[in-house]
Structures are given as structure tokens and as C-alpha cells.
Amino acid sequence: MTAKLILGTEIQKLIFEEIKSEVAQIKEKHGVVPGLVTILVGQNPASISYVTSKIETAHKLGFKEVQDSQPVTITEKELLALIDKYNKDDSINGILVQLPLPKHVDEKKVLNAIDPDKDVDGFHPVNVGRLMIGGSEVKFPPCTPAGIQELIVRSGVDTNGAEVVVVGRSNIVGKPIANMMLQKGKGANSTVTIVHTATKDLASHCKRADVLIVAAGVPGLVKPEWIKPGACVIDVGVNRVGEKISEKTGKKIAILRGDVDFDAAKEIAGSITPVPGGVGPMTIIMLMKNTLKSLKFKLGIA
Numbered sequence: 294m295t296a297k298l299i300l301g302t303e304i305q306k307l308i309f310e311e312i313k314s315e316v317a318q319i320k321e322k323h324g325v326v327p328g329l330v331t332i333l334v335g336q337n338p339a340s341i342s343y344v345t346s347k348i349e350t351a352h353k354l355g356f357k358e359v360q361d362s363q364p365v366t367i368t369e370k371e372l373l374a375l376i377d378k379y380n381k382d383d384s385i386n387g388i389l390v391q392l393p394l395p396k397h398v399d400e401k402k403v404l405n406a407i408d409p410d411k412d413v414d415g416f417h418p419v420n421v422g423r424l425m426i427g428g429s430e431v432k433f434p435p436c437t438p439a440g441i442q443e444l445i446v447r448s449g450v451d452t453n454g455a456e457v458v459v460v461g462r463s464n465i466v467g468k469p470i471a472n473m474m475l476q477k478g479k480g481a482n483s484t485v486t487i488v489h490t491a492t493k494d495l496a497s498h499c500k501r502a503d504v505l506i507v508a509a510g511v512p513g514l515v516k517p518e519w520i521k522p523g524a525c526v527i528d529v530g531v532n533r534v535g536e537k538i539s540e541k542t543g544k545k546i547a548i549l550r551g552d553v554d555f556d557a558a559k560e561i562a563g564s565i566t567p568v569p570g571g572v573g574p575m576t577i578i579m580l581m582k583n584t585l586k587s588l589k590f591k592l593g594i595a
């Protein structure tokens with residue numbers, strides 16, 4: 294059996310068009326567009342690339358977009374003052390501080406300074422709490438878990454009462470997606486297990502999964518024999534395992550590998566996300582969805 298491919302590259306295009314059309318409607322009716330600021334500290338090449346993609350996508354959707362680049366020498370106090378400025382700026386609905394931050398800056402302090410109602414990354418403790426409560430309390434689900442849930446819903450995977458196993462317990466992916474999958478509602482209502490580095494028998498848990506979500510950051514960790522035949526496998530791993538020359542551009546690009554042994558797993562799973570092209574493309578579009586949502590909350594139309 295060859296699994297159905299769950300393609301984030303395709304699904305994000307559908308969501309892009311939905312957001313674009315809603316932005317145009319809101320602009321016409323209310324005379325405003327969503328505003329997103331991305332704050333980049335320093336020159337980390339991966340961070341520059343992420344921020345550039347975020348700003349380009351926001352621009353194409355008709356958002357107001359601000360890219361605020363700061364030198365690596367910025368003090369914590371200056372960064373907090375900058376966040377305060379955007380917290381008070383009425384034209385800005387979403388504030389994203391690209392991580393990681395330099396060591397002399399307390400990341401927690403910075404993230405906690407963002408107005409929870411503009412925290413489109415969903416990292417502020419208030420939004421983590423809202424997510425935990427679930428239902429109508431949720432404002433901004435974190436972008437990668439939200440993207441995973443969209444992939445699951447839009448590819449028609451039945452999660453109701455299903456065994457979901459999450460591999461990894463990070464604050465950005467593992468913990469929030471596990472929490473989201475156990476809430477009542479569409480694309481959730483599952484029986485959830487989280488496994489991690491201290492779990493005694495990873496394989497036995499994975500083998501039970503109707504939906505296996507892997508966010509461990511270990512290339513090829515999940516072996517084909519750990520997969521239940523017909524299961525849905527969501528691979529969140531984006532591991533750089535080398536470099537190659539792109540046939541398209543002639544430039545050096547990273548060779549990416551997921552946390553799942555894809556070639557073998559696709560012969561057993563019912564559906565599976567590839568790496569690249571699965572979860573990755575969903576994160577940015579969910580950030581845009583959260584920014585639009587933030588404006589809609591403000592307008593009272595969410």
C-alpha cells in the first residue's frame with residue numbers, strides 16, 4: 294500500500310486564498326487591513342529567511358507589514374520599549390519576535406511583554422492558558438500545531454476517539470498539539486499520549502497510534518515497523534542533514550530530512566506528510582490566519 298500524501302504546499306494555497314478574500318472584504322467594509330510586525334534581532338541566516346517569507350506572505354495577502362530589524366547589540370530594555378511601542382500602535386494587530394534571541398536578552402521576559410491580544414505566535418502564558426481551557430477561550434493557537442490540525446481536518450482524517458500519539462514535548466509543538474487534539478471538537482476529541490526522551494518503550498506507544506505526530510528533531514527516529522498499518526503520520530521534523538546545489542537556482546540549499554523514515558513509512562501508513570512540503574509550509578499561513586483573527590477580534594467580527 295502507498296499512503297496518500299498530505300501536502301502542506303497545496304493546502305496552504307487554499308488557506309492563502311481564503312485569507313486574501315477575507316482581507317479584501319474587511320478592507321472594503323471597515324477600511325482597515327491586518328497589520329503584522331516582525332522583529333528580528335541580529336543576522337541569523339535562518340531567522341532572516343523565515344522573517345523574509347513571513348513579510349512576503351503578509352504583503353501578498355494585502356496586510357500592512359513592518360519588518361523591524363535590530364542590531365544584535367540591542368539591550369533588553371530597548372527591545373522591551375520597542376514591543377511597548379507596537380503594543381500601543383493601533384495599526385498593528387500581530388507582533389512576532391523572531392526566535393532565538395541573543396543570550397544577553399531574556400527571551401521569556403520579551404515574549405511576556407507582548408500584548409496577549411497581539412501575540413499571534415501564541416507563546417504568551419495567557420494564550421497558552423487559553424489554549425489549555427479550549428473552546429471559545431482560544432484566541433491564537435500556536436502556528437505549527439494549528440497547521441498540523443488544519444492538515445488533519447482538510448485531509449479528512451477521523452480523529453474522533455482516535456488514538457493520537459505525539460512524539461516530543463516542546464512548548465512550541467509537542468505540548469500544544471497534544472492539548473489541542475484532546476479538546477472536544479472537529480479534528481480533535483482524541484485519546485492522546487505524549488512520549489519523549491524518557492519514555493521506556495517508544496515503539497510500543499507509536500504502534501498504537503491511529504494518528505502519529507512526530508516532533509522530536511531526530512532524523513529518521515520513527516521506524517516503519519513502529520507504524521500501525523493505515524495510520525496517519527504527521528512528520529514535524531525539519532532536520533538539516535547536509536547541503537546540495539539547487540537544480541532551479543544553482544545555489545546551495547539544505548538537504549532536509551524528517552523524523553520519520555519516509556520512504557519505508559509511506560508503504561505502511563494510510564496518509565503521511567512529506568519533508569519538505571508537509572507541515573513546514575503551514576506554519577507561516579497560520580501566522581497570517583492568527584493576524585487576521587486578531588483584527589477580527591478588534592472589530593468584533595471574529
Ligand code: GUN
Nearest residue numbers: 389390391392393414436
Ligand atoms: N523561530 C523558529 N520558529 C519560530 C516561530 O514559530 N516563531 C518565532 N517567533 N520564532 C521562531
